Structures are given as C-alpha cells and as structure tokens.
Amino acid sequence: MSEGFPTDPTRPVPRKRGRLKVFLGMSPGVGKTYEMLRAARRRKAEGGDVVVGVVETHGRRETESLLRGLEVMARQPIDYKSRVLMEFDIDGALARRPDLLLVDEYAHSNVPGSRHPKRWQDVEEILAAGIDVWTTLNVQHLESLSDVVLRITGVRQRETVPDGALSKADDIEVVDITPEELRKRLAEGKVYVPETARLASENFFKVENLTALREMALRRAAQTVDDQLVATLREKGVSGPWAAGERILVLVGGDAMTADLVRTGRRLSDMMMDAPWTVAHVDRPSAAASDATRAARIADALKLAEQLGGRAVALSGDDMVRAVMDYAHRNNVTQIVLGKGRDSRLSELFGRSLAAELLRSARGAAIHVVTDRTTEAAAPPPPRRPGRPDWPGYAIGAAFVAVATGLALMLDQSFERVDLGVVYLSAVLAAGVLYGLRPALAAATAAFLTYNFLFLEPRYSFSIGSPTDILTLLVFWAVALVTGYLAGRVRDQARRAQRRASAVSALLVASQSLTDADGVTDTARVLAEQTAAAAGAKAVVLLPEGEDIALAASAPKAETLGSAAMAAARWAWERGEPTGHGTGTLPNTSWTFRPLEGVRGRAGVAGIEADALASGSDEERLALALLDQGAVALERARLANDAVETESLRRADRFRGALMNSVSHDLRTPLSTVLGASTTLIDYSDTLKPEVRDDLLLSIREEAERLNRYVGDLLDMTRLEGGGLNVRADWVDVRDVLNAAAERVSRRLETRVMTRDFPAQLSLVMLDQGLLEQAVVNILENAITYSPDGSTIELAAYEDRGSVVISIEDEGKGIPTPELERVFDKFRRMDQPSDRSKGAGLGLAIAKGFVEAMGGRIAAASPITNGHGTRILISLPKAIATHRDLL
Template structure:
C-alpha cells in the first residue's frame, strides 16, 4: 500500500536561484533534437540573447554543423585516458564564461573516467545551480524507469541513463516528433547514419513497431511531466484542486460485498479515460469498532485485485470519512471518485446522511460516480455481546453504584439537604470512563433505580413521584451516553495507536536484526522467527539451493517434519509462479500452510510459509506479517549480493594472481629455460670444437639458470600452498641459530664476492616452530638481500631475545627501500626495480616469507634505511612458549 504523502514542491525562492532547464525530448536518435535546439538558439541569439554552445554533437551532419556558424562554441577540455586524449565538456570554462543560455547536447552522455562528474546530466545540474539557463537533448529510451520497458520493446539495453527526477526538474519540455516512416526515410537518405549502418539499424532498432512504441512513450512522459508541473504551479499559487488537466480516479471500498465490483469499475474507467492513473482506497476510522474478519478479508481481497489490475492501493486514516476523502482528493488532484451505494435505510436517505449524499454535498471540482448494488442484501445476524466480550465492566459498574449507595446513606444520615444525585453521577462517570458506553448505561439505570427506591419520595418504592425525578433519570442516561461514547472513542484510539506503535517497533526490530544478518541462512532464520512472532504461529522460509527449493529456516525449530509432498508442491508453485498458494488461496487450498513469494528488488528471493488460519485477512497482524516478508525479501537479496560480492572479490583476487602468475611464467620462467636450452644445444652441436673454458662457462650457465628456474617453481608452489591454505605445519622445539646456519649454507654459493657475518648469543631460548618453513622463509629473505646488495658488501645475520619472543635480524648494505614502499614490500609480485627488470625474480620471495612466518604465529617487518641512507633490515619475531623473567635476560 502506498502512503498518503504529497510530492515535494520547490519553493519560488529556490527556483529563482536556479537556472531554467529546457529539454528537447525525442523518441530516438535522428528525429532532429540537436538541429531544433540549434535553430531555437540562433533565434534567441538574433533577439540579442547571450547564447553559448557548450557541447553540440553533430555526428558529421552538414545541415546541423551549418547551424553552429555565428554561435560561440566553447572549446572542449582534454582528458587523458588509457594513452588517449579525450575531449569532454569544459564545465569550468562554462562557469567562467557564465552566459545567459548554455547549450549542452546529449543529456544522458557518460563522461570519461577522471571527469568531475560521471554523467553529463550532473554537469548540467552544477551549471543550473550556478544560475545559468541550459538547453539539452534527450532520447526517451535513456530514462532510468523505462530501461526495462525499452529492453522488452527493442531488445537493446541502454548503457546510459538519466534518473527520472532529473527530467522532472525540467522547466520546459519540447517534444521533437516525426513519424516513424519519415525517420526511416531520413535514414535511407543517409541523414542519420552512413548507408551501411543505416541498413543494419533499420532492420533492428529502427523497426516501425519499435519506433511507434518509443514515440508513444515520449509523448506520454512529456504529458506526465507537464501535468506534474501544472500541479506544482497551482499549489504554489495556493489554488485548491482538483484541476482537470489530467484524469485521476479514486475508488473507495469498504468491507461490504461491493468492494471487488468497485475495483473492476475503476479499472474500466481508467481504460475509457486513456489509461488514467487510478487508486483504490479504504478509510480506516481509529475511533470505530474493530472490523469483522469478513469485512477485513474483503478489503484485503480488493487491494490484491487492484494491484493485479495495475492500480495503486492506499489506506487513509480519519474519523470523518468525507473530510478525509476530500482532503486526499484535493492534495492528489483526484478528478473522479467512485463509491458504492448499498441499501441505506429510508431515514438515512431522508436525512441525507448516506456517504454518497455527503460526498455530493462536499465535492468541489471532482465528479462522483455512484455504483449501486442490485443484489439481495446478506442476512445480518446480530448478537448482543457485553462490551469487550465480558461481564466484568457491568459488574464493576454496578459495584460503583453500590459504593455510591453506601456513601449516600452515610451522607443522608449525617447531613441535611445533601444532593445525593451527584454521588450517583460520579459512579456513572467512573463506569463510562473505565469500561465504555454499555456498562455506563447499565450503571445509570441501576443508580436511578436505587436512588429512586432509597432516597426519593415515596421512599422504598420504585414509583416516580415528580417530574424532577424523571429529569434525574434523563440526566443519568445522558451522562452515561456522553461519557461512555467519549471513553470508548479514546480507548479505541489508544488501542489503535498502541497497535501501530507495536507494529512499527516490531518492524524496526526486524529491520535491525535483518540488517545485521551476514548471510542468507542467518537472514532466513531471523525472518522466520520474526514472522512467527508477528503471526503467533509457525513460519517457514524456503530458498533455492542448487536449483531446488529447500527449507532453510523454521520457527519454532523442528517444523520440517510437517513438510509433506503436498506442502512442498504448494511452495514450489509459489516459487515458480510468484503467486500465493496453500490454505486460503485458489491453489492447493487444502494444505495446512499458506505460502507467499519473497519478492526482492532484483527478483524472487525465496518463499515464506505461515501456518494455516493464523492470520485473518486484512487484519493488522496480516499487514505486519506482509511488511516483514517484504523486508525479509530485500534482506535475503542483500545477503545474497554480499555473498556474491565476496565471491566476486575472491575471483577478482584470484584472477589478479593468475594474471600476474601468467605474466611471471611468460618471462621469468621462459628466460632461464631459453638459456638452459641454448647452452645445452651449443654443447651438443659444437662441444668438441669448444675450448674447455667456454664449455665450463656454458655448464655454469646451465646450472645457474636451472637453479634459478628451481627457485621460481618453488616460489610458485609455495605461494599456491599459501593461497589455497594447504600448509602442513609440523611444529617442534627449534633453535633458530641452527635454522639460520642451515639457511646461510643453502645460499652460500650465491654470495660470490659478498660477505656474511653471524652474531648469535651463546645461549638462546628455543621456540615452537616448523624448522622447514622457517628455513625456507629465511632463504627467501637472504636471496632477496643477495640480489639487492652490491658486490663486496656485507650481509649480517643476528639473533637475540627479549622477554616474550626470539628475534631474527637480517641486514644488508643495498640501496634500501623507499619509505613509501615499506608497507607493501611483502606484497605478491612486488619488485623494487622497474617492471622491465626481470633479473630480480618474480617478486614472491618476501610474500612467501611473510606467509610462512605468520603461519608460525610470528611477525615480520622491514626497516630502511639503516645507516648513511642505505641498507635494509628484516626482522622476524617468534613468540616464546613461556615468557622469560627480566632478571634472566
């Protein structure tokens, strides 16, 4: 149901500060929007106006280009993008030039990346806010709300769009319209596209049926915008509606048998009035008695029928039905009101108190259509029931009279000439305030009889001795009527407000809980619990799992045992058709559950089931449950989108890793393989003719490149283990000095002229670690230090401990790491050299070292420079099992 709210209207002051926007609207490209805009601009220029062309897309059409002569055209701003220079609208130049009128073609254009705004319509908004008038062009298929409609008509999805609100803010709309046949003729003459492109377009997008449908959309959208502008203008001037510029139909339905026929009448009137907007409304009276289940069900069915037939539904609230309806009609510019007229009593008709007569009396500018019911009225069985369904109010009311009698007896014996009637009126008033009309009437009757019997002459007799006594009875009854009616109205209003507050609180709590759900299963569980609490019955949530509908959550738990084949058939029907099924519906009504589709923004998210007969049609509980299901559908969709986003991010990261891996494989692995292959081929082909020095050099190259290839493959395998979570950690008590010595021995052959020093204490605490992983991490760090250290430099290995950890330090005398790169030096494929330098490895060594150290619950960090602006120190901290006392360090 749609809330009864008015659209915001811009104030005159706000309009004066803003420039005027005129949109030349067309059904498709080629109708002449730019040409018509430039013609109008030349006329404005000839009249002495300050006109500047910001953007004009002529697409090489000579007729359009000729209209630019004599007009000032702003130069476009260059924008670098992907090794190309793009020319876009110069918004700063337009603001600096500040003309009276600026022409900005193609309102829906998407700006190049790096522009101030992603869309040209946002550029236009900034220009308008600066107080400059703007003319622009737009094709109707670029409106956001029509994208799905245009896709169904043409089979083409528009990549560029403009929000409807942007067009609604236009001050003027000029429809540039030609017939589809004329447009196709222009295309065949080459005035829209080049001949080859024109032939393809005429056979696809520019079919006659497509152009006719788009033409109708353009005309309808322009008419709607003009009508909205008229309503806003008349409201600004304080003129009350309705205004018959466009027909709007309001159908009033109640809880009687005519509700469905009234809805169909509204649909037929809308068709006759050229698809006029129509709304089905019901007036809920807070002070009235609660609706019967049958009446609430008819209203609910009427609303569902209206939505199926394409109408809006609206629930109005007010005690005065006529005033509530007419206020809404004036606010919403309703021109046609449809009501039903049943068999009113002759007294009501004679007094003119029927709803039809009251609306006719108060209607101003709106036509009233009265639909009569020629069917026989249903027999009404009236059952008299005590107020609120119990005798408690009557008993307590009589008890108040008893207390008043005791007080009156005491006062009558103690004082003379006491007005005892006031005492009894107090009892009647208390009964009315606390329990309503009927208990107050019972208390008034009892009070009069007791008062007449005990205190009025002749005493101890029920006879009425004087007219004054009769007046006392009338006063008692009048007080009972007034106080009971007022108290009942206040009570019903309080109860209605309490019900609404409870509903809002429940929706708020459900919204907060659903917003916190991390995945679909959690959202489904929360939705089932909240729906079960709102309906006071069992609830189910079924979601698609691997293409099949499956039970995901239930409240209370263990309901899944009741899902028979018949129940699942109803659930699948709801999932496939998007219609309610099960108990109380027209599909499989013999089941114990009622299933409803969970419709999200993008589509159907799942199915919810509520236990049979738990909700009365049209009741507050049903509306609350349906609102919860709507919220739950959106939450399920959001959770699914969040899951998809995580999966997409995982795939994106995997794709980046794969791309970088392939990039590394394509060069870092190919280079050593080429060297090995070339050296081996030379030895095979020319080995006997080569000198021993050359053969030794080739064999050395083969060994070095093979070792290099082995390191690359090892790094890739290690990174794959890290990425896939396949590390097998074998923790043992480890002396890091032994691991450092083993790692130094593995890289000693690659030192060449470099020196390696070791600074280890005589004793060092052991740590829990995997020696193999730790050694591989140290080897990677040492190889990185060797690669980036100059010949003749020193690499220092050190180990020491503090209270809680053992620290390993590896320091080199290389050129160091820039401060900005220290945090990213351990990232995958990160090199400190230029991207063209492949001699330093694949950029995985330090990333693998960090992964291994963190897998051992350690920490790794880099510091640079160390001294004289050079050098890098890598520190690894491994935790001790038991902290060392400071006195032992």
C-alpha cells in the same frame, strides 16, 4: 549464476499465451457443448491437432455422437471421502500439448485434492503453456452477476468464474436460442430426465427468467466485442471518445453490503465500457478497532475486487469525506459508489450520513448510492477468531460502581452536603480507561440507576420525587455517558497507537537484524525467525539451489516439508504467485507460500503455517511487510556475495595477468642461460678449456636454482591465492627453524657474512615449521639480493610476554619510506622493472601470507643506520603468555 536474480535458469522460459474461446450461453441446454464439438470436428477435418480434455455429455446422444473420431484424454482418478472421482488431467494435457484443447464447463469446481480449486484456473495454466483452449460457460456463473441471478431466479450459483477470466477471452461465441425453444427441448427430455425437467420448468426455466438471462448473455458478449474494438482502435491510433475518461471508486465499510457493492462496481464498469474501477476502505486512526467479522469482510471484498479485475486500496483519515474526496481528485474519479444502511432519522435530518456528506462535497463526480436489502439466502459471516472476551470488563466496571456505592454511603452518613455524583463519575472513568467504551457505557448506566435508587428522594425506589432531581439525574447520566465514551475512545486509540508502534518497532528490529545478517543463509534464518514471531506460528524460507528450491531456514524449530508442500512452494517460485492454504492453487496443503519479490527479481519463497493469520488483520499486514523487507535483504545478501565473488575473480584475473607477465620475462632469462650453456657444452665440449667448461656448468646450476625458486614462489603464491594453504601446526623451537633456513641460503652468501643472535632459552611456539622456514628463507634471499658484497646480515630471535620475535636485518640501501607499506605487495621490486635478475617480486608477499596464515604478524622498518639498512620483524604469538618474572 545459478542463484542470480535477474537471469535465473530455474524460471520457465516465457511462451506465447494460447488463445481462449468461450462458448457462452444463457443457461444449460442451449447447445454450447454441441456447438463446440461441431466446430472442433471442422477444425480437425482441416488438419488441426484437436484433443478433448474433458467434455460432459450428460447422456445426450447427439452430443456423444460428435465425440467419435476425436482424441479423448483419459481422466485423472482422485480419492475423496472413500470414493474415486474422475477429474480433468491437467498434467496429461501439458504433456500431450495439442494445438487445440477442449475443456467443458469453465466454472466447474474441482474435487478437493486437485491442483486448483476451479477449472478456470486449470485453463489459465494450459493457456500459459501456449495451448489454445475452447470452453463453455453459462452467463449466470459470472461472479459479478451472482447476486443479480439470485434475485431473478431465486437460485444462488455456487460455482462462479471471475469476470477478469472471461475478459481475457480472445473470442466469445454466443450460443443462443429463444426461451420458448429451450423450454420445448426441456419438455422433450433433451436437457434433463423427465421428472427433473418438470421441476426445472416450474422453477429456474421460467420464460421471464430465461429472457433476463438471455439479455445478460447478449449484453456481456456485446461488451466483449466493444472492448476488442476499442483495443483495436487504440492500437491503430484512431482518435475518439474513450471510456478511460470514466473512473469508478467503490467505498466499502465491512457491513453486510460489502460484497454487493464490489459486484455493483464491476457491473457499472461494464456499462461504462470497462472503465477503470477501484475498491477502497477508509481506515480511521481514531476509531475503535474493527471486529474480526468486519475486518474479514473488508479483506474478502478487496480480494474479490482484484479477482473481478479492479484495484484495491486502503485509505486513512479521521475525516472520511475528505480522505475520499482527496483520493478522488488525485485519481480523476468520476463515479463514486457507496452503500446506505439504516441510518437514523436524526442523522438524515442533520445530513450527517456519509452519502449526504459526499453529495455536498462532490465536485465533478457522480454519487451512486446502493440501498440495503435483505436476501433470502445470505452468505454466513466468516468465523470470528477467538479473542479476549468483554465480560471481564463488564464485571470490573460493576465492581467499580459497587466500590463507588460503598464510598458514597460512607460519605453520605458522615457529611450533610456531598456531591456523590463525582464518586460515580470516577468509577465510570476508571472503567473506560481500563476496559474500553462498552464497559464504560454499562458502568454509566449502572451508576445512573444506583445513584437514583439510593440517594434521590424517595430513596430505595426508581421513581423521582422532585423535578430538580430529574434534571440532576439526566445531567449526571449524560455526563457519565460522555465521560465513559471519551475515556473508552482514548483507551482504544491508545491501544491502536500501541499496536502500530509495536508493528513499527518490530519492523525496525527485523530490518536491523536483516541488515546485520552475514550472508544469504543467515539472512534466511533471521527472516524465518522474525516472520514466525510476527505470525505467532511456524515459518519457513526456501532459497534457489541449482535448478530447484530447497528449505534454507525454519522457525521456531527445524521443519521438514512434505511433497505436497514442496509442490506448492515450487509453484510459488516458478509462477510468482501465492499458493497453498487459502489461495487458488494447491489449497489443501498445511502451509501458505508467498514469493519473495526483491527489487531486481525473485529471491526465494516464504511459507507460513495455515490459519496463522486472519485475513486483513494487523498481524497479516506486519507479516507481509516483513516478507517484503526479507526479500530485499536476501537480494542484498546475494548481491553482496556476488560482489565478493566478482572482486575475487577480478583480483584473480589481475594476479593471473601479472603472473603471466612475470613468467614471460622471469622464466625466460634463466631458461635461455641454461639452454645456451648446455648447447655450448654439447657442441664444443672437446674444444673448451676446463675452466670455461666449469664456468658454464656453474651458470647452469645457478640459473636452474633461480628457476626453481621462481617456480616455487609461483606455486606458493597460487596456494595462497586459491585458499589451498594447509597449516599443520606443532610445537616448534624457532631457533631450529632459523638455523635450517640459514643453511639453505648459505651458498648464496658469497662474500656476505651472516650472524646469529639467539638466547639460550626460547619458548616453544605452535606453528607450521615448513611454512615458517620458507618465509624466513624468502626474507633472507631478499636481504642477500639487496645487500652489497662484504656486508653483514643479522639473524636474531627474542621473546616478550606474548610473542616470539624474529628479526632479519641487512645493510642494503634500504627502502624508501613511501614504499614501506607496499613492500609486501605481489610483484613489488625496489629496483627498475627491467632488472629481472633479482626475482619476480613474490618472496616477501609469500612470507607475509605464510606468517599471517599461522596467526603471526610481519612488518618492515627502514632505514636502520645512517640512512641504510632494512629490518624485517616477524611476531609469532604464544599459546600462553609468559610471566614477566620469567623473562
């Protein structure tokens, strides 16, 4: 079962996770590394196996002195931009496997080309291998606090650690000193060199900054201690008010506040004793499609939520308030967090903002409104993927207005009273239907101005002479805007519905193709083709092969994977997590690999070319849905193969049991006869009469021949069952085969008579002469066995247009009609099971197997005449059908 899903030997054996201890400080220079090394020296003095994986001393002599006597691992050189940089050697640490490993600077960013982008991810792999780790961290490097630290200190932290990684720490030790003492150390040059220390003291290391950071460090440590206490009380079943009663829902909409809202939700969760929290985005089916920037922000926010320990969900509904409140009621949400941008005064006056609507509808839930703010160092928006520009729509809309103007001028000259506004409305409507909302609004404005300039008095001027014309013009403009707006919305909704229908159709086609696929390899090929079509890029599928995985299919053409890509694919297979480009593991490869998780286990790995799918796009969702379907299809195909193999083994076991039962009886009888007769001849040969001696010798020969037939039948059936039958076809005259078979059984006829009825001419047939002869011999011996003495056995051959037919007919008692369908089964006898003198019941089964192996057919008919007799027919196909005039 090297390829089975539930028990796959290629997967690593789960180990007990190592313990993580974090030395937490409010800022650089508080002595985190120093305290970690002191504790490590104490552990080593107690006999512990302690190894320094990586420690940054920053030239501090006190810290360097603590490294003496400790085993320090060599670092791994990595080439980057024509430079050799030294990084933590994770493979060396896994090979060394100490009891305790020291890894400094938990938030450090690794050099591009490393296995993981971040050191905290290296630590996760070390912990998963069962090794205890001690590390250091400054509180400002926590992801959820990065925006708070930016407002306090004015410095954006580029190296961050997800809060979920710190929450997994088994122990947190706060290394704390007062801000005044830290500034004193800074002035003495114990943190930075003098010039750098002076600049730092005037900026980051202000007393107010350090005080705020110290408070955050102490609060974060206290929160972890409280979490551990709650966990302990829960394990012991102590009752009390738990924070699980609070549930937080964060609403994001893809604006500039999205990431801040997610971090706010995390901080609110911390303040509420790690309350469960969820980040949700409401997708409105009737709304226009989001642009690439908003979609990317939403996707990044959902990923950030998962990194910070929250859940990510996507809601759907035109009524956003109802969709949110329905979810809140179903999931017992008690806190709702949303952002409030710059809503118009009119919206606020009529209470149409989302915040106001939720305040009116919320029952039993608190609403937290986060206001918009402008940061000094806002992160740049994600790059927009190239798409279809809007300028053709504007140009066509202007052309529609121009055509409408020409038509209006003609009508105005030909008729006295014509409603020319309808002509312009038609142009606006056409622009909205064909090119969407914005071109329609632009066309409405152009139509408004043109209609005013050309057709309202005074003409050829934008001034309006009559108050009635002002009302007419305003009504026309309003109608044009509403018409364009509605037409654009209908068009956008139609396009979104079309995309959804296309996605559903693609999934249905893929599902049908995967269902029709024959075997695991064919399923992998179909999955690669469908994924490549959905992503519009190259796709590969890798399947388990022995103790490794191997490339099984690729599309749209054959691909080969380099060593880096194969390493990423193996990681995805072994760990069950996405790897490669755009992930946190081996991101420098040109592929993104995802494990194919089936219902019962991991079925394989799929890879998609880098940058093929925009994060959060419809194409990405379609591709992921295809991969989920493909995983189930691969699992189903593998299970089908296993079922076939299991059925083959079951049939083989049943055949083996019947075979052993047959051997134990059918072979023992002739062996006993041969043994008894030969013993009698040896012991009493001098006293036996010649006729008795001849009778014993005849018995030995007959039983030996019967034994030889048994063994031959068993060997032939073994070849059939094991698939080892080798058909050597050649042009054969069936009459020669029948004559040879008749000669082989002639001695067993005794008083029976065999007649032969062959035509003068018979077409040659492409077949294996040896197999056909053995099949005919088996049928003849069966006819002889079940025919009475003095009866006739007829051996005949004839042909029709498409085949040559062999007929073997006897005058035995025949086969009961219910038994005709089972007469060719293995070990099938027409007499009592105790009657072993007539063979093991394999002759006809072997004949059937040989005939079908040559492409022929075999059938039995009974009774033939007066309720007696059996006819066996063998039909052998011709290579070329004979014309009816030649028969």
